[in-house]
Structure formats: structure tokens, C-alpha cells
Amino acid sequence: MRLFFCSFESIFDHIFESQILLFITEINKKLIYEKKEIFLVNFGSITDIFKKDYWKKRKLISGSLKNKVFFAFKFPYMYRFPSLLRLATLINSLNCLFIFLFFLRLKKSQTSVFHCRTEMGSNIILRMRSVFFKNIKIICDCRGLGSKEILYKIDSAKNKILSEKIGNIEKFVH
Amino acid sequence: MYIQGSINSSTENIEVIPCCVDTNKFNYDPKARIEIRRELGVSDNFVFLYSGSFNKWQLIPQMIRLFKILKQFMVNSFFVVYTMDLQYAKMIFSVENIDKNNVILKSIPPSLINKYLLAGDIGFLIREDNLVNNIAFPVKFAEYVSCGVPVLSSIKSDVIDLIEKYDLGFKLKNYDDESEIRSIAERIKCNQLQLQSEEYKSRISRTIREKLSWDNYTDKIISIYKNLHP
Numbered sequence: 001m002r003l004f005f006c007s008f009e010s011i012f013d014h015i016f017e018s019q020i021l022l023f024i025t026e027i028n029k030k031l032i033y034e035k036k037e038i039f040l041v042n043f044g045s046i047t048d049i050f051k052k053d054y055w056k057k058r059k060l061i062s063g064s065l066k067n068k069v070f071f072a073f074k075f076p077y078m079y080r081f082p083s084l085l086r087l088a089t090l091i092n093s094l095n096c097l098f099i100f101l102f103f104l105r106l107k108k109s110q111t112s113v114f115h116c117r118t119e120m121g122s123n124i125i126l127r128m129r130s131v132f133f134k135n136i137k138i139i140c141d142c143r144g145l146g147s148k149e150i151l152y153k154i155d156s157a158k159n160k161i162l163s164e165k166i167g168n169i170e171k172f173v174h
Numbered sequence: 175m176y177i178q179g180s181i182n183s184s185t186e187n188i189e190v191i192p193c194c195v196d197t198n199k200f201n202y203d204p205k206a207r208i209e210i211r212r213e214l215g216v217s218d219n220f221v222f223l224y225s226g227s228f229n230k231w232q233l234i235p236q237m238i239r240l241f242k243i244l245k246q247f248m249v250n251s252f253f254v255v256y257t258m259d260l261q262y263a264k265m266i267f268s269v270e271n272i273d274k275n276n277v278i279l280k281s282i283p284p285s286l287i288n289k290y291l292l293a294g295d296i297g298f299l300i301r302e303d304n305l306v307n308n309i310a311f312p313v314k315f316a317e318y319v320s321c322g323v324p325v326l327s328s329i330k331s332d333v334i335d336l337i338e339k340y341d342l343g344f345k346l347k348n349y350d351d352e353s354e355i356r357s358i359a360e361r362i363k364c365n366q367l368q369l370q371s372e373e374y375k376s377r378i379s380r381t382i383r384e385k386l387s388w389d390n391y392t393d394k395i396i397s398i399y400k401n402l403h404p
Contacts, residue, residue: 003399018317022388026392027395030392113399113402139399139402
């Protein structure tokens with residue numbers, strides 16, 4: 001069984017350090033007694049790569065997690081174009097599928113647990129499961145109710161998106 | 175909790191784990207507090223604090239109006255703001271017509287924010303009254319309180335239960351209600367010495383260490399992993 005933690009944050013975000021890096025470090029300290037370990041797959045912002053200290057920061061993170069990390073990128077959600085949100089989710093799901101299949105060598109039949117941070121992230125992995133990795137189990141770590149950016153920036157679609165997101169979580173729990 | 179309440183079937187697949195904080199990094203340090211306050215030039219002042227972005231949902235204009243009312247009661251108070259959006263912050267503050275002598279705007283690198291939070295006496299946690307915010311548990315809450323900074327919060331989630339149960343700050347029902355703000359301002363003024371006391375700050379910081387440290391929840395999370403795949 002493989003254990004993955006999927007996060008969708010910029011590695012320069014304050015949240016990455018306090019909520020992801022620290023969490024993985026703490027959980028791995030205890031998982032070692034179970035002869036298990038959790039592998040971080042971070043889908044960061046594509047703009048990170050152009051930042052000055054990107055490679056230095058990446059090396060530091062890899063070092064602190066003893067290389068149990070894979071750095072990927074997510075396709076932006078494009079808040080200003082609500083109608084493209086579904087497209088962005090689809091592209092991100094395909095991107096995830098590609099990474100788990102070719103880089104992380106996850107086999108189709110292999111049972112794995114995916115701990116996904118944020119409801120949006122879980123949604124992406126859920127779609128990936130529906131098209132290929134049928135055997136994976138997902139923990140939807142939905143810090144509240146998903147992305148505030150989406151709710152606030154797509155004013156016209158606010159109610160629609162909100163209800164859709166709740167619906168996804170409810171369906172997930174059942 | 176919201177999801178548990180909103181679905182009809184069994185909720186055994188749901189566990190509630192709060193957004194925890196690095197209590198080794200974010201903790202109350204009286205000596206560092208004195209140094210930071212000296213550096214900011216607010217050693218003898220009461221400091222209202224906000225740390226974060228200037229996105230729409232952070233309600234910065236409402237926060238500024240809130241401070242203006244609080245300032246009427248606590249004339250020696252300062253509004254200290256740490257943000258990476260410094261230029262935008264300056265613009266917003268100039269539009270809101272606030273006396274610049276009572277405001278400090280600073281851009282602090284994330285690695286140092288734990289030290290600079292120590293300067294505060296009350297941290298603002300003001301959000302719009304909607305579903306997202308009413309079930310939110312901002313990391314900022316734990317970071318403020320862990321550094322010994324009680325909060326003034328309009329968020330009606332589990333945050334409020336913690337604030338009330340452990341006396342971690344003040345609850346604001348409506349940030350547009352001037353009479354409510356005035357009554358809170360009076361309470362803050364009456365309790366000013368206590369709020370700034372080392373004893374109180376140490377106690378609230380300890381509460382966060384006990385309640386919102388990752389260490390308290392890792393066993394629970396591991397048991398979830400095991401349940402999913404023994």
C-alpha cells in the first residue's frame with residue numbers, strides 16, 4: 001500500500017510550511033513505527049518556477065522530507081472565466097493521472113490512500129480515480145468549504161459553484 | 175460540523191481535525207515582544223494587529239473603520255498591519271482617510287512573521303457573514319493566539335466556541351454595528367492591563383499548544399489511514 005499526501009499550494013506560500021511541511025514531518029515521525037511513510041505530491045503554482053529562490057527552496061524541502069516529495073504544477077483555475085473552471089479541473093485531473101502513472105509509477109490495480117488537501121484538490125483526484133485508478137481511496141481534507149477565491153471572484157456564479165462543491169463533498173461521504 | 179449537519183445519512187466517515195499550528199515556531203516570548211515593540215516604536219501603546227493579504231474577503235475597509243471607533247476609546251492605540259501587498263495597503267489606507275501617525279504598515283517575510291506577531295495586543299479576524307466563513311477555521315487564529323495575541327473575531331465557526339470557552343478574545347456579531355463595536359471597545363479598555371499582561375498572554379498561548387498542536391491529532395490521522403487500508 002502506498003500513502004500519498006496531495007497538496008495544491010505554492011511552495012512560497014506561508015501555508016505550505018505551516019500546514020503541509022510540518023504536517024508531513026510530524027506524521028512521518030509516527031508512521032515510521034507502523035513501517036509506513038507518506039509521500040508528498042505538491043501541485044504548486046506554475047509561476048513558482050520563475051521565482052528567484054525556487055530551486056534553492058525546492059532543495060531545502062526535499063532535504064527536510066528526505067526526498068519523499070514530488071514537485072508538480074497545477075493548471076491555474078482561471079477565476080475570471082468561470083465557464084473554464086470545469087476545463088481547468090479536467091486538465092488538472094489529466095495532469096495528475098499523467099504524473100501518478102509515469103513519474104510515480106502507480107499501478108492501476110495498486111491500492112493506495114490519497115490524503116488530499118482542500119476540497120478542490122480532492123475533486124481533481126476523485127476525477128482521476130473515476131477515469132483510471134479505481135482502487136485508490138481518498139481522504140478529502142476539505143479545510144472549510146473549498147476555495148474562497150472562487151467564491152469571491154466569480155460573483156455571478158457564486159451560488160451555483162458553492163452548491164456544486166457541497167454536493168461533491170456529500171456525494172463523496174456517501 | 176456543517177457537513178455532518180447537512181447530510182442525512184451516517185457521518186461515520188467524517189472526522190473533524192482543526193487547522194493546527196507549529197507551536198514551536200509560533201509561541202509567546204516576552205523578551206522578543208519587548209524588542210519587536212521597541213523596533214516598531216509602540217512600546218507604550220495598545221496594538222491592534224492584522225497580518226495577511228489584502229484580498230476582498232479580508233474586509234480591510236471594515237477593519238479600518240473598526241479601528242477608527244476603537245481608537246476613540248483607546249487614544250494611545252496603534253493599528254499595525256503586516257502584508258506583502260504593501261503598495262496596495264498604502265493606497266487603501268489613504269482612501270480610508272485614516273491618520274497615518276496611528277498606523278504602521280510593514281512587509282514581513284513569512285519566516286519572521288512569528289516574531290512580529292508578538293507585538294500585537296488584539297488581532298483582527300474579520301470576515302463576511304456567509305457559509306464559507308461560518309464554517310472556516312483560519313490558521314491565522316491559531317497563529318495569533320499562539321503568540322499570545324487574543325483575537326477580535328466575527329467568524330461564527332468553531333473558532334467562537336474556543337474563544338468563549340478559553341477566553342481567547344472577543345466575539346463581534348456584526349462589524350457594521352457601531353453600538354456593538356463601542357461596547358467591545360469599552361470592554362477592551364477596561365481589560366487593557368489584563369490583555370497586555372504576561373500571565374494572560376502565556377495562558378492563551380499555552381491553550382493553543384494544548385488544543386491546536388499537530389501532535390494531538392497525528393494518532394487520529396494515522397488511525398484513519400489504517401482504517402482505509404489496514
